[in-house]
Amino acid sequence: MLEFLVEALRAAIPAGTPLLFGTLGEIYVERSGILNLGVEGMMIMGAVTGFSVALTTGNPWLGVLAAAIVGGLLSLIHAFVSITLRGNQVVSGLALTMFGVGLSGLLGRRFIGTPLPAQAKLVGIRIPVLSDLPILGPLFFQFDPLVYISILLVPIMWFILYKTKLGISIRSVGEDPATADAMGVNVFGIRYLCTFIGGVLAGVGGAYLSIVYTPSWIEGMTAGAGWIVIALTIFALWSPLRAILGAYLFGGVKVLQYRLQPLGISPNLLNTLPFILTILVLMAATREVMRRRIGAPSALGLPYSREEK
Amino acid sequence: MQIRLERRLLAPGWVRILTSAISLLLALLSIAVAFYIFGLDPLFAYKKIFIGSFGSLYGLSESLVKAIPLLLCGVGLAIAFKAQFWNIGAEGQLLMGALAATWVALFCPIELPSWAMLPVMFIAGFLAGAIWALIPALLRAKLRVNEVITTLMLVYVATEIVNYLVYGPWKGAREWGFPYSDRFPDSAIIPVISGTRIHYPTLILGLVVAVLAYFLLMRTKWGYEIRVTGDNPRAAEYAGIPYLRIALLVMLISGGLAGVAGVGEVAGIHGRLRYPQGISPGYGFTAIIVAWLAQLNPLVVILTSFLFGGLLVGGDALQVSMNLPVPTIQMFNGAILLFLVGGEILLRYRIVIRKGSQT
Numbered sequence: 001m002l003e004f005l006v007e008a009l010r011a012a013i014p015a016g017t018p019l020l021f022g023t024l025g026e027i028y029v030e031r032s033g034i035l036n037l038g039v040e041g042m043m044i045m046g047a048v049t050g051f052s053v054a055l056t057t058g059n060p061w062l063g064v065l066a067a068a069i070v071g072g073l074l075s076l077i078h079a080f081v082s083i084t085l086r087g088n089q090v091v092s093g094l095a096l097t098m099f100g101v102g103l104s105g106l107l108g109r110r111f112i113g114t115p116l117p118a119q120a121k122l123v124g125i126r127i128p129v130l131s132d133l134p135i136l137g138p139l140f141f142q143f144d145p146l147v148y149i150s151i152l153l154v155p156i157m158w159f160i161l162y163k164t165k166l167g168i169s170i171r172s173v174g175e176d177p178a179t180a181d182a183m184g185v186n187v188f189g190i191r192y193l194c195t196f197i198g199g200v201l202a203g204v205g206g207a208y209l210s211i212v213y214t215p216s217w218i219e220g221m222t223a224g225a226g227w228i229v230i231a232l233t234i235f236a237l238w239s240p241l242r243a244i245l246g247a248y249l250f251g252g253v254k255v256l257q258y259r260l261q262p263l264g265i266s267p268n269l270l271n272t273l274p275f276i277l278t279i280l281v282l283m284a285a286t287r288e289v290m291r292r293r294i295g296a297p298s299a300l301g302l303p304y305s306r307e308e309k
Numbered sequence: 310m311q312i313r314l315e316r317r318l319l320a321p322g323w324v325r326i327l328t329s330a331i332s333l334l335l336a337l338l339s340i341a342v343a344f345y346i347f348g349l350d351p352l353f354a355y356k357k358i359f360i361g362s363f364g365s366l367y368g369l370s371e372s373l374v375k376a377i378p379l380l381l382c383g384v385g386l387a388i389a390f391k392a393q394f395w396n397i398g399a400e401g402q403l404l405m406g407a408l409a410a411t412w413v414a415l416f417c418p419i420e421l422p423s424w425a426m427l428p429v430m431f432i433a434g435f436l437a438g439a440i441w442a443l444i445p446a447l448l449r450a451k452l453r454v455n456e457v458i459t460t461l462m463l464v465y466v467a468t469e470i471v472n473y474l475v476y477g478p479w480k481g482a483r484e485w486g487f488p489y490s491d492r493f494p495d496s497a498i499i500p501v502i503s504g505t506r507i508h509y510p511t512l513i514l515g516l517v518v519a520v521l522a523y524f525l526l527m528r529t530k531w532g533y534e535i536r537v538t539g540d541n542p543r544a545a546e547y548a549g550i551p552y553l554r555i556a557l558l559v560m561l562i563s564g565g566l567a568g569v570a571g572v573g574e575v576a577g578i579h580g581r582l583r584y585p586q587g588i589s590p591g592y593g594f595t596a597i598i599v600a601w602l603a604q605l606n607p608l609v610v611i612l613t614s615f616l617f618g619g620l621l622v623g624g625d626a627l628q629v630s631m632n633l634p635v636p637t638i639q640m641f642n643g644a645i646l647l648f649l650v651g652g653e654i655l656l657r658y659r660i661v662i663r664k665g666s667q668t
Contacts, residue, residue: 028565037362041643059579064385077647080651081647081650081651085650085651085653086380086654086657087650087651087653088650089652090395090457090645091597091601091646091649092646092650092651094397094597094646095642095643095644095645095647095650096643096647097643098594098639098640098642098643098646099639099640099642099643099644099647101639101643102636102637102638102639102641102642102643103343103635103638103640103643105633105634105635105637105639105640106347106547106633106634106636106637106640107347108634109634131335156316165390173336178389182517195487195658204563217635219635219636220636224462224465227458227461227462230458231455231458232606233460234455234458255618259360266473266476267474268469268470268476269474271465271469272465272466272469272470275462275463275465275466276462276466278458279454279458279462282454282458283448283452283454284456286452286454287452290453306315
């Protein structure tokens, strides 16, 4: 039983890691008042870029870097349309997802069915003594470096958001941009920055899928992960600390899917689990938001312009 | 010299048309640049798309075939978006409609007379699509759950349910292992214009619905309430317009119409239930752009759905001749939509250019 639990948790963490990267990013985006529904598109572009660069250079880190850059650049399209042109953020984000999914298909067509060679994969770190501990070893000390980076990002991003001047600026821009502007905060700058951070992390999350988790390129491989990220951002109540909980919960469901398959349950019906869970989680989170009156950033999704204060 | 943006309430008609046209052109231009960068000849690509879609009688008829589901879904989405209800899940509602029609055609325990078969299938499809859409409407109105995510999640769920059925219990006995259901009986097949695949009853239905939807929106009390809710939710609340009623109304219509589109696809084109991508190459998503390009005017949707029907047909031709992967056409959709949203600043603001400096 214990062995099973350890095994399940061990599998849930890597499965949840792309979601964690994406959610941490989207939390910053939404905290600054921007809603970016383009996560799915940025993630899948991160996946195809990461894979192709890792494959051609043989260096997984270059792949991750390239994915981060591409994710960031794509997010700037959304930033320009929604911040500078004050366009509808729902539609713009959706368009970005369509664009990303389409472009990834075009870019990835040469890589379908190509496996990533061993040296281009990111593998688990083995820390001498710690990795060999029973239970704790496999549970905490045998993951690949990106898992640890994503976990490290959680307290760092929490600290920046709540304990630094930059964090105060981000939150104030998301709550009340007009006042923040009057206090001398650069509303446009902060919003561009946060949207960019969100794109970078979505790109890295995508690269994790194609370089580490299933080291290959499969068309449409994000399979809705970007949309789960949007739901997790609400579930996390826009706090990086709660993001990790949600991400691993969904990682666990993914593991459960594989575990239940041999029992003769249709894989198609099992595939619906994460999406049904997303709706349930969203219902629970929305209730909590209303009960505790800690809503979404007040200015979320609303464009800001000085003339219309 | 100084350039400023000034807010305006209502853009004149010519500005609206011009804005859409320019956005469309810029999107096509930017994709041409993208093609060029990837080593594909953009002129050849666009020629392929145009000749494939509007260049022959066959192409035109195929464009019309693909315009039918876009028209039905697009009209529904125009109404939902008018109320600022973000139904992103027309694709799933379409699939549920297809599923319900299949059930009526193949598995209904009551023996239907053949004259009643198609009407019952259409009603069942409408209801199935509507129910699939009412779940997010209720969740949004009662619990304030974000409808963008719920409608979209239900697309994935519907896709997997259809997959489950065509690979499992509904898999046809005579289909040689393909993920198809058995063929519908003749009474459950929508007639077509001979020599084409245009299932004209569905097309006529779509055209009638577009006109009705226009009148609903512009000439009735419900339409007025939908528009007020979309323009200013707070004002609607003060005016005593219940959000629940509006959410249920717009989702009943848009989900139901998407379901009807699904019936048209299985009973008009394929004659059977197939795997989800075989029924719809993303009509429900493309319809979002169809509605947006029409600036949410149901009558204009007639035009834009035909345009995008053509783009889909041309995209297929391009895909085959240049050996491009299936999702490529999504790139067009995304780019066009991005330019449309970005270009809307011209509808809401007037560009004022003043000579001399002035603050």
